Amino acid sequence: MKKKLSILVTTVGLMVFNSCTNLNEIVLDEASASGLSDKQAAEGIISPVYALLPNIFQHTNYFALQEISTDEAILPYRGGTDWGDNGIYLAMHQHTHTSTDPNIRNTWNLILQGMSRSITAINSLPTLNDPSAKTFLAEARGMRAYYSMLTLDMFGLVFVKDDLGENSKIIRGDEAVEYIKSELLAIEPLVDPNVGPGRISKGVVWGLLARLYLNAAVYRDPYAAQFTFKPEDMDKVVEYSDKIINSGMYQLSRDYFSLFNDDNHNNKELIFAVDQRADLNGHNRMAYFSLSGDQFPLPAYPNANGTDGPGITPDFYRTWVTANAPKDPAAADPRFYKQNLSIYSNPADSCVAAENFNINRGILRGQQYGLIRRNGVFLKCPDGKMKVGKLFHDTRNKPTLAVDFTEQIDFTVAGSNYNTGFRVEKYEFSKKSVSGRNFGEADIIILRLADVYMMRAEAKLRKSNDAASALADVNLVRAARTATTPAPALTSMTLDLLFRERGFEFYWEMLRRTDMIRFGKYEGTWTEKTNTDKNKRVFPIPQTAIDGASNIPGYLKQNAGY
Incomplete structure (x- = not known):
């Protein structure tokens, strides 16, 4: 969805998540501009819903939380002069971060701003008569569900809000899982299957449902000593993975690194990605x-x-x-x-x-x-x-x-x-690039077909220890990279081997923290990290948000351990 469709903007002071965090911002309101057709207005309204994804996925926001907190990435104080940043990257890696960490705050704010724009679109699109408005309305609900998955995964909560004038309801645990599930199921028959990886499509909905069911045990009880992966959840992971695999819309890439090339937008392995083509002001x-x-x-x-x-x-x-x-x-x-x-x-x-x-x-x-x-x-x-x-x-x-x-x-x-x-x-x-750094065209991957095969393998292992089927899925991914000699087939499969294989396939793709928690590895010991506090599975709510909600007693409580 091209941001250049935003033809006219009006400044609207909007605080969507009242009493939670300060989200006063410029909201694109093309529907109010004179001379626009309903189709143009619809395109202008949906565009901002996706527009903040490049900012969320910047190196110092979501990447820092998902990778530098894990055994994959470490960022020292280089030479005593670079990347000191008051020790925030050291603390993130050592699990001693606090509620004042600016990367945590920025990630929180960007996600909630994206959610606020989704709600704006959900309220505005039904007033338009063009057929595209219905599709975009489903996409806006899908993006609200995706943003909710991010807050649930990282902060253990979800904000529920339909009316722009009301305070959000905060839900957690099973209630949050069921809410996201219901939103995705509601839009499944309404979204377009052929819109490409930069928008919510049927494949994206199936993939997010598979990911939600796979992590549901963690989301229901993030501090559990041992997670309970329900057989019926694992069945759903397999069901939605099968839908994607059997759809014929996606295929594994022969060349592994082509997945991350400038022209990867049309790579058939990508299911959901941050659209960063040059006219979308992407970054590199x-x-x-x-x-x-x-x-x-x-x-x-x-x-x-x-x-x-x-x-x-x-x-x-x-x-x-x-x-x-x-x-x-x-x-x-x-x-x-x-x-x-x-x-x-x-x-x-x-x-x-x-x-x-x-x-x-x-x-x-x-x-x-x-x-x-x-x-x-x-x-x-x-x-x-x-x-x-x-x-x-x-x-x-x-x-x-x-x-x-x-x-x-x-x-x-x-x-x-x-x-x-x-x-x-x-x-x-x-x-x-016009600068050598910014405006790179490579889409940042959120979900790709290899992950679908890996999720299906994991679900089969967790439900019935079906190692043979899991091994077949993993080896299919390994064998697909035929542009050069592919990695040799594995001969056995366990959960530990699957965790290792996910590291090989998805390193640096901002999945590691979520994987480590689900596989029970996040309290482990690695370079410069010995903290075993299970409270660190969830990040602290930024202090600025806590302070902003202080006028409503008990509305927004800090997560345990912070």
């Missing part, structure tokens, strides 16, 4: 967040570099090594790494045509090679090609420190240096 932060400040992926942009952000923990890396031994994981599994620069295997290949220059993808280890920048410009070979060579930390004024990524990374001085930690380059740097 997932591409540059982890890279070194001395890695420059685009010859056209000598100022577009990485941030020396998070690396993967040694613990997560070792799962790859153990699973693939004696082979190196890069040789054994095409999801781990993709070499694009031949200099890594042939040191003589030090000149590359600008149009052919592409940095490597996946998990990056050891000495890094790339474009060499001097005095703000890239060096070139005598034939005009781009000069490629070993990289050093020149931008950090450490010209003798090689960009040589080490396995070890932690919160010590040595473990926090600029070169520590293997890095992740999963999403492609956008060649169509």
Whole structure:
């Protein structure tokens, strides 16, 4: 849905979640603009409902909560000067975060703003006569359900509201699960199956229902010593997974990393994604967040570099090594790494045509090679090609420190240096960007077909320990990546092996925290993290929201342990 359809805006002060958090904002109200057809008005009303997804999925919002809190990602205080941020990333990783964490606050506010826009659309669209209004109304309800799933997953509650003038009702546990379920079931027959991954479609509804049923045991009792996965819930996971798989609308991608390319919007594996095509003002932060400040992926942009952000923990890396031994994981599994620069295997290949220059993808280890920048410009070979060579930390004024990524990374001085930690380059740097960083076209994936197969496998294991069927689903995904030699078939399947496989397939895709909680791993110990407090499964409600609700006693209570 193109945001440029928002032809005229009027400023409306709207506080949708009264007494909860300050959501005064500019609301797009195209329906009130003169000269618009009902179809144009409907398009203008639904557009803002999706518009905040790129902000939610920024590197310092949802990603921080879902990945840096886990055993996959760690972000130290780089060199004692970068990513200090008052210790919030250290605390997030160690599960000592508080209700004043700005990433938690921003994520909360953005989700509730998205929900407020959904409610605005739900109230406005029925006044329009164009047939598209009914479809968009179903999508608005679907997005409200999705935003509700996010608040339930991260904060343990859901806000229920239909009338813009009333306070939201707060529900939790089984009541919240049933509410989201009822909303998704109500729109299932109404949404269009063929609108692409950037909008709520029938496939998205089925996928969200499967995800809801799979996590229902956690959502009903997030602090349980052991989660109770009801057989009837697992049956529903299988039912809705089957609907997606048997629909014929989606297919597994032969090339794993093409899932994260600039042109992935039309990749048939994507079911639901943050639409980030260039005219939608998307961003490219997932591409540059982890890279070194001395890695420059685009010859056209000598100022577009990485941030020396998070690396993967040694613990997560070792799962790859153990699973693939004696082979190196890069040789054994095409999801781990993709070499694009031949200099890594042939040191003589030090000149590359600008149009052919592409940095490597996946998990990056050891000495890094790339474009060499001097005095703000890239060096070139005598034939005009781009000069490629070993990289050093020149931008950090450490010209003798090689960009040589080490396995070890932690919160010590040595473990926090600029070169520590293997890095992740999963999403492609956008060649169509107008800045080299922002406005990247790669859609950020929310749900894809591989996850559907994995959910079905997990449901069969949890209900009846049907290891054979689960193994078949997992191996089908592994075997699908035939653009190169696919990962070899597994010979057995357990819940622990499935958890490991989900890490291999979905690393850096903002699923890890939810997975770790469901599999009973979140209270475990990993690099720099020993906290076993089960209250940390749920994030604190931001203090700003608690303060905003203080005029209604008992309305919004802080989550346990904060």
